[in-house]
Amino acid sequence: MTSVQHSSSQRFTFRKDERLCSDKIIAGLFQSGIFVSKYPFRLNAMRLPQGTPGPRLQILMTAPKRTFKRAVDRNRVKRLMREVYRVQKHRLYEELEKLDMHLAAALIFTGREILSHAEMEKAFAKILERCLAALPEWKERSA
């Protein structure tokens, strides 16, 4: 019926501490220049120092006001992005655990139109592959 599979080890939560809230980190994030891009997404990233408390990855989702004029549309896009991330995030967590990295990230929607949930899922899987491939390189650069 649904694509979501129940598992005792993995839960598809998205709590407050997984979200990126710090003003300071966000400012640094967009200056770092580290990103991967795959239409209709763009993912900016910045490595956090070792031993940062909380989860391995803090992330924020956003949709630009320039392409989505109405607040309803921006909310819709951000909510879809959150749901898609929530389901697929465990692959990233595993990889980060292996490399012993902490990461801050911003997921930006660069498309022009709102996609359906199924299209979003496919598109996010693609950018996730690119991101995983780039992780070791990011570790070298920031070290």
Add this chain to the structure above:
RNA sequence: GAGGCAGUCUGUUCUAUCGACUGGCGAAAGCCAGUAGGAAAGUCCGGGCAACACAGGGCACCGUGCUUCCUAACGGGAAGGGGUGCAAAGCGCAAGCAAUGCACUACAGAAAGUGUCGCAGAAACUAAACCGCCUCUUCUGAGGUAAGGGUGAAAAAGCGGGGUAAGAGCCCACUCGUGCAGCAGUGAUGCUGCAUUGGGAUAAACCUCACGGGUUGAAAGACCAAAUAAACCCAGGCCAAAAGCGGCCCGCUUCGUGACUUCGGUCCGUCUGGGAGGGUAGGUCGAUGGAGCACAAGUGUGAAUUUGUGCCUAGAUGAAUGAUAGAAACUCAAUGCGUUGAGUACAGAACCCGGCUUAUAGGACUGCCUUUUUU
């Protein structure tokens, strides 16, 4: 019955799985409850709240503009008055007046002053003589005239009669306007009487009058934690001049009884403003129980308001209120009458309220208009 327009109200529901935020319970795992709108929007207005400023007066600036009322307040609303447009019983010889109905109305002052009124036209503002009309005449002009023509958005009340050389409020009746008085009304204003020839428009042009307005907005502001630098540079004030009263003036208020001196100033202290540089950029409060909502009764034409009873109804902060699947309801299209397909508006709180304006699929109700059928 069908279609259109305007107004008011309403504006999808249920189940499963995976989540988010707030509150409660719990040692924890977790469980339970709640979680977007009528416009949350535009930011066009008005308040609450907060900080700073503040003897008082005048000018300037900005806003509002029929009256009375409602309201915490308003540029909002209610009721009323006037005006304009359309229809119009009726009255009048006519000009015209006009009960009543519907719609609209930013509606103070143009006899305080200034500006503007192109083209056309003879003449456009304390007016004028082109054609015309009349009188005189040396036949070319002089004078009278504001009926008629023509121009214009607008030509200095209208119409009928008298009067006259021709004409003219020159005189009279009626109508309109203005002024004064009386009456009615809280008032805008209306009615009646008397007087009066009574010489334009524009104030959404300047302006005048009346009333109102201190400035800045929750990125206001308060507290806690962390960090830190009472340092440095420049300008100015400190007993008679400057600063302040966030535009200006009057006026008012405030601040070294320091040291040295060649009396020009210098130094010290202190205050104010600016520069450069450094640190932090986390949390709590503000902040969700309020001009609150629902119902009933009373008062009022109404907007509203009083009393009683009941209810608690989002509170995020890089920002929750969601995603997926299935079913139902409604609408539309195709129908093989079994169904199949598509669609379900406008739109997302950011301190909170009261209005205004704008957007809105479908449904319900009310009013008006058009058309068809029947009686």
Add this chain to the structure above:
RNA sequence: GGGCUGUUAGCUCAGUUGGUUUAGAGCACUAUCUUGACAAGGUAGGGGUCGAUGGUUCGAAUCCAUUACAGCCCA
């Protein structure tokens, strides 16, 4: 959250304050002259609901109100 500005020809802008005259300039476009042909240049011409709706006025791109769409600023 709070505030400010703009919208005129296909493009870039004047004109708006202070109303009536013809809405104008440059580039572009069309025709034509010149050239063997093109460019440049000369001559002539076309092209505007002045963002929209309503109001004030005799008359509105201009004044007033509402509205739509752009752009900018404030820690």
